[in-house]
Amino acid sequence: MITMTEIARLTGVSQPTVSRVLNGNTSVKPEVREKVLACAREHNFQPNAMARGLVGSGTKLIGVVLTDISNSFFADLEKYMEQAARKKGYSLILFNSDYDREKEKHCLDVMRRYRVDGLVIVPVAEHDAAFREDIKALDIPAVAITRETDQMDCVYIEHAEAGAQVAEHLKSVGCEHYIFVGTTEDKKYLGFAEKMKETDLHFEQKLTLIETKNSREIQGILKAHFDTHPGKTGIFAYNDRRAVQVHGILQKLGISMPERAALVGFDNTYTCEYLYPALSSVSQPNREMAEEAVNILIKNIGQPEGRELVAHPMGARLIVRESSEISEKERTK
Amino acid sequence: MITMTEIARLTGVSQPTVSRVLNGNTSVKPEVREKVLACAREHNFQPNAMARGLVGSGTKLIGVVLTDISNSFFADLEKYMEQAARKKGYSLILFNSDYDREKEKHCLDVMRRYRVDGLVIVPVAEHDAAFREDIKALDIPAVAITRETDQMDCVYIEHAEAGAQVAEHLKSVGCEHYIFVGTTEDKKYLGFAEKMKETDLHFEQKLTLIETKNSREIQGILKAHFDTHPGKTGIFAYNDRRAVQVHGILQKLGISMPERAALVGFDNTYTCEYLYPALSSVSQPNREMAEEAVNILIKNIGQPEGRELVAHPMGARLIVRESSEISEKERTK
DNA sequence: CTGTTAGCGCGTTCAC
DNA sequence: GTGAACGCGCTAACAG
Numbered sequence: 001m002i003t004m005t006e007i008a009r010l011t012g013v014s015q016p017t018v019s020r021v022l023n024g025n026t027s028v029k030p031e032v033r034e035k036v037l038a039c040a041r042e043h044n045f046q047p048n049a050m051a052r053g054l055v056g057s058g059t060k061l062i063g064v065v066l067t068d069i070s071n072s073f074f075a076d077l078e079k080y081m082e083q084a085a086r087k088k089g090y091s092l093i094l095f096n097s098d099y100d101r102e103k104e105k106h107c108l109d110v111m112r113r114y115r116v117d118g119l120v121i122v123p124v125a126e127h128d129a130a131f132r133e134d135i136k137a138l139d140i141p142a143v144a145i146t147r148e149t150d151q152m153d154c155v156y157i158e159h160a161e162a163g164a165q166v167a168e169h170l171k172s173v174g175c176e177h178y179i180f181v182g183t184t185e186d187k188k189y190l191g192f193a194e195k196m197k198e199t200d201l202h203f204e205q206k207l208t209l210i211e212t213k214n215s216r217e218i219q220g221i222l223k224a225h226f227d228t229h230p231g232k233t234g235i236f237a238y239n240d241r242r243a244v245q246v247h248g249i250l251q252k253l254g255i256s257m258p259e260r261a262a263l264v265g266f267d268n269t270y271t272c273e274y275l276y277p278a279l280s281s282v283s284q285p286n287r288e289m290a291e292e293a294v295n296i297l298i299k300n301i302g303q304p305e306g307r308e309l310v311a312h313p314m315g316a317r318l319i320v321r322e323s324s325e326i327s328e329k330e331r332t333k
Numbered sequence: 334m335i336t337m338t339e340i341a342r343l344t345g346v347s348q349p350t351v352s353r354v355l356n357g358n359t360s361v362k363p364e365v366r367e368k369v370l371a372c373a374r375e376h377n378f379q380p381n382a383m384a385r386g387l388v389g390s391g392t393k394l395i396g397v398v399l400t401d402i403s404n405s406f407f408a409d410l411e412k413y414m415e416q417a418a419r420k421k422g423y424s425l426i427l428f429n430s431d432y433d434r435e436k437e438k439h440c441l442d443v444m445r446r447y448r449v450d451g452l453v454i455v456p457v458a459e460h461d462a463a464f465r466e467d468i469k470a471l472d473i474p475a476v477a478i479t480r481e482t483d484q485m486d487c488v489y490i491e492h493a494e495a496g497a498q499v500a501e502h503l504k505s506v507g508c509e510h511y512i513f514v515g516t517t518e519d520k521k522y523l524g525f526a527e528k529m530k531e532t533d534l535h536f537e538q539k540l541t542l543i544e545t546k547n548s549r550e551i552q553g554i555l556k557a558h559f560d561t562h563p564g565k566t567g568i569f570a571y572n573d574r575r576a577v578q579v580h581g582i583l584q585k586l587g588i589s590m591p592e593r594a595a596l597v598g599f600d601n602t603y604t605c606e607y608l609y610p611a612l613s614s615v616s617q618p619n620r621e622m623a624e625e626a627v628n629i630l631i632k633n634i635g636q637p638e639g640r641e642l643v644a645h646p647m648g649a650r651l652i653v654r655e656s657s658e659i660s661e662k663e664r665t666k
Numbered sequence: 667c668t669g670t671t672a673g674c675g676c677g678t679t680c681a682c
Numbered sequence: 683g684t685g686a687a688c689g690c691g692c693t694a695a696c697a698g
Contacts, residue, residue: 017668020668050392051690053383082427092426092427095415109379110424112334247609276585349686350683350685360683365683380675384675385675385676388677389690
């Protein structure tokens with residue numbers, strides 16, 4: 001691996017001159033310039049980012065901590081973040097926290113070793129004070145993505161608002177009962193429930209909760225529900241993975257969508273449109289969110305200090321598909 | 334960010350002593366040792382990986398180039414690679430080549446800047462001589478993953494053998510016609526076709542190819558096929574993404590699985606078992622492959638030079654599910 | 667325009 | 683056991 005000093009030797013100039021040529025800051029005599037450039041190209045010179053980082057000009061590294069990249073929503077995010085980072089000359093060093101605070105902390109430590117210029121993180125527990133301490137202790141720009149987070153820059157989805165959209169939709173297609181797949185702490189649920197309660201004081205009595213991820217158990221709950229509840233039931237799942245699972249079980253049980261069950265997922269992954277009936281889902285502005293996070297981060301990296309916190313909420317949009325839209329059959333009756 | 338020199342100053346010893354304590358090589362007087370360790374812990378010292386890399390002890394960085402992390406198969410791989418790497422004290426710097434040779438080359442260059450100790454790559458074009466040149470020019474250990482690659486270490490799936498398994502299976506469930514979704518250069522297809530031809534000289538006349546990814550077009554082809562071909566058709570898709578797409582279209586067209594169409598995908602992603610009917614798919618030893626790649630790589634990083642090439646083929650296993658197994662209905666007739 | 671000098675944080679001699 | 687001195691590759695003054 002060739003170095004600047006080596007190029008200097010080969011071309012008979014000093015190493016700083018090579019540096020000047022390769023970084024194109026100050027002016028260098030054209031002929032020297034050409035000679036150096038030629039030599040660098042010939043040997044496919046790549047500057048040693050380590051050495052650069054050492055002298056304090058930054059590492060051009062962004063640490064990214066995701067909870068789980070095998071979730072395709074996060075995989076998409078990482079892809080877009082990489083694209084955005086690359087445009088500005090940054091690379092990504094990636095970690096999975098596995099939804100584990102301990103591991104998350106470990107990731108933060110390791111990133112520090114590489115002296116990343118900044119980091120983007122999907123927090124395991126965004127409201128944990130210890131987490132925010134950890135971030136603050138790093139003393140580098142950091143932006144949280146996906147979740148709203150106090151005291152740090154964040155780019156996130158208005159989950160409550162999205163949940164409300166789903167509520168509105170499910171009401172509009174004539175649901176009489178509801179099932180939420182997920183936990184009640186989820187902001188999606190909160191927004192969903194709140195919107196429901198606006199027009200229906202008895203909403204909670206019409207609601208069934210599915211917290212398990214076990215197919216057999218879900219099937220049991222769904223069967224029991226539909227055996228005893230005539231009319232249409234709106235089902236809202238906290239992500240597409242669960243929604244697809246429910247979709248399959250409904251099919252298996254022979255419960256028709258959207259006539260008896262109007263199903264809505266979250267994330268709008270590619271599977272949605274491949275399913276039959278196609279799955280309605282809330283689409284998050286994935287790419288925009290990723291780009292915005294990276295851009296905010298890089299801007300902060302440039303700033304000397306003392307900036308204001310930015311919280312950038314982004315809107316999600318429900319994409320209605322066959323699994324929940326008013327069907328031909330219903331419309332014409 | 335505290336440094337060894339700083340710790341040395343605080344504890345009144347020399348910087349090399351701090352280094353000795355923190356790296357635990359040579360012996361240091363216990364009391365000094367304790368004092369230094371205490372100070373390091375107090376300030377949550379993290380060694381500067383840049384400086385370490387600079388002095389030549391390696392960067393503990395592994396470059397990973399995937400074609401597209403938003404494919405959940407690769408996302409899984411990356412997750413397992415990270416786990417394996419972490420166990421040995423390595424971190425991953427991740428790139429997506431987007432199936433683009435140019436970008437791939439760029440990734441390689443950038444990795445070089447960070448002086449990664451080695452790299453794992455899913456080649457865009459594993460048989461491209463230029464690609465192998467690029468890798469060789471890097472002059473660091475590299476292992477190709479997923480695809481068999483000449484002249485470099487590789488861990489891969491025996492796609493042809495997997496294709497043969499699928500052929501065997503589809504024959505055994507009584508298919509009279511076949512559809513392959515993908516391209517004929519695909520090794521899966523080659524193994525599939527070869528196995529078929531062993532027992533059926535007219536196989537190619539019984540085969541329909543679907544190369545498009547467009548839903549409407551696929552639907553057209555499938556409809557035409559099933560309108561004109563009675564009996565059971567075996568469908569083999571080169572990955573689950575396509576298989577799920579076909580699954581939905583078959584459902585939409587009212588073509589029953591597995592009676593009229595026996596469908597098999599590839600990758601065995603989580604969606605397979607959530608679908609109804611559940612999707613048969615070829616399961617690759619994902620985790621093992623990732624771990625093996627990383628382990629081979631790290632072993633090579635340790636070696637001074639001059640090792641032999643290792644090519645580690647791994648077996649895939651067809652997981653038969655409802656979409657292609659002999660159904661109750663068929664069995665009892 | 668260009669060379670000299672210094673120093674980033676660390677591991678590695680080599681003396682003491 | 684431990685400190686002094688050096689160098690990895692590079693950027694940032696500073697002097698010419």
